[in-house]
Amino acid sequence: MLIGLTGGIASGKSTVATMLRQKGLPVVDADDIAQNVLKPGHPAYEEVLRNFGPEFAAEDGTLDRARLRQEIFSFPERRYQLNTIMHPAIARERKQRLQELLAQHPVVIYDAALLIETGTYQEMDIVILVACEPSEQINRIIERDGGTREAASAAVNAQLSTQQRRPFAHFVLENNGDLAALQEQVNELLGKIVH
Numbered sequence: 001m002l003i004g005l006t007g008g009i010a011s012g013k014s015t016v017a018t019m020l021r022q023k024g025l026p027v028v029d030a031d032d033i034a035q036n037v038l039k040p041g042h043p044a045y046e047e048v049l050r051n052f053g054p055e056f057a058a059e060d061g062t063l064d065r066a067r068l069r070q071e072i073f074s075f076p077e078r079r080y081q082l083n084t085i086m087h088p089a090i091a092r093e094r095k096q097r098l099q100e101l102l103a104q105h106p107v108v109i110y111d112a113a114l115l116i117e118t119g120t121y122q123e124m125d126i127v128i129l130v131a132c133e134p135s136e137q138i139n140r141i142i143e144r145d146g147g148t149r150e151a152a153s154a155a156v157n158a159q160l161s162t163q164q165r166r167p168f169a170h171f172v173l174e175n176n177g178d179l180a181a182l183q184e185q186v187n188e189l190l191g192k193i194v195h
């Protein structure tokens with residue numbers, strides 16, 4: 001069984017993923033794959049620099065992630081341009097990693113913010129949504145990543161809203177409370193889907 005875990009930026013997906021790993025479930029993280037695909041030498045890395053310009057490389061040759069992040073959340077057309085390069089490359093690595101894990105485990109989790117936007121939800125047996133108020137997402141982004149309220153708000157607005165995601169979800173974890181409340185919902189959910 002392949003379970004998709006999704007939700008907006010800083011909604012709490014990685015926190016839920018950690019709770020699931022603690023219960024012994026393997027999790028593949030789309031952000032991890034994206035980082036891998038953007039390592040120097042990878043074709044997607046070369047293509048990003050060709051499209052965005054050499055100023056997006058840091059002095060050591062690695063990609064300037066903070067700069068690219070600011071660029072894609074400021075300009076929608078730049079975001080589409082990055083998505084066009086990244087999403088096919090992410091999809092290739094996703095399929096390979098998930099296939100390998102599914103050969104060894106009865107349940108595998110795929111954690112991706114853009115699960116619905118990219119259509120990847122269609123490959124999942126079950127979709128779990130981590131739901132969070134936008135104001136809370138913005139607070140968590142500022143606390144975790146720093147930056148301005150405007151930048152945090154732009155990142156939230158670059159994605160589907162929680163309300164738009166709800167119809168795609170089989171289960172929803174409401175994450176506006178504390179970590180204990182989230183853990184309780186995760187435990188309850190696991191009781192329903194893993195026997």
Ligand SMILES: CC(C)(COP(=O)(O)OP(=O)(O)OC[C@H]1O[C@@H](n2cnc3c(N)ncnc32)[C@H](O)[C@@H]1O)[C@@H](O)C(=O)NCCC(=O)NCCS
Pocket residue numbers: 008009010030031034035038065066068069072079082083086112113114115158159
């Ligand atoms: C722009 C990049 C370099 C910024 O890196 P940074 O280390 O600052 O952030 P990180 O990788 O941890 O991403 C944080 C979150 O930003 C959001 N996000 C990232 N890319 C996008 C995008 N293209 N559109 C909307 N939201 C996005 C997601 O919620 C993600 O979880 C990086 O996010 C990236 O490579 N993005 C493109 C790949 C992608 O679409 N990733 C999401 C996979 S579902």
Ligand SMILES: Nc1ncnc2c1ncn2[C@@H]1O[C@H](COP(=O)(O)OP(=O)(O)OP(=O)(O)O)[C@@H](O)[C@H]1O
Pocket residue numbers: 007008009010011012013014015016031113140141144175176177178179182
């Ligand atoms: N219930 C909670 N109480 C307190 N802090 C929380 C809670 N849920 C998440 N957080 C914190 O909010 C931040 C965002 O959570 P997390 O990294 O799990 O989100 P995410 O959805 O994986 O984000 P991204 O899409 O950016 O990868 C983290 O610093 C996390 O520790």
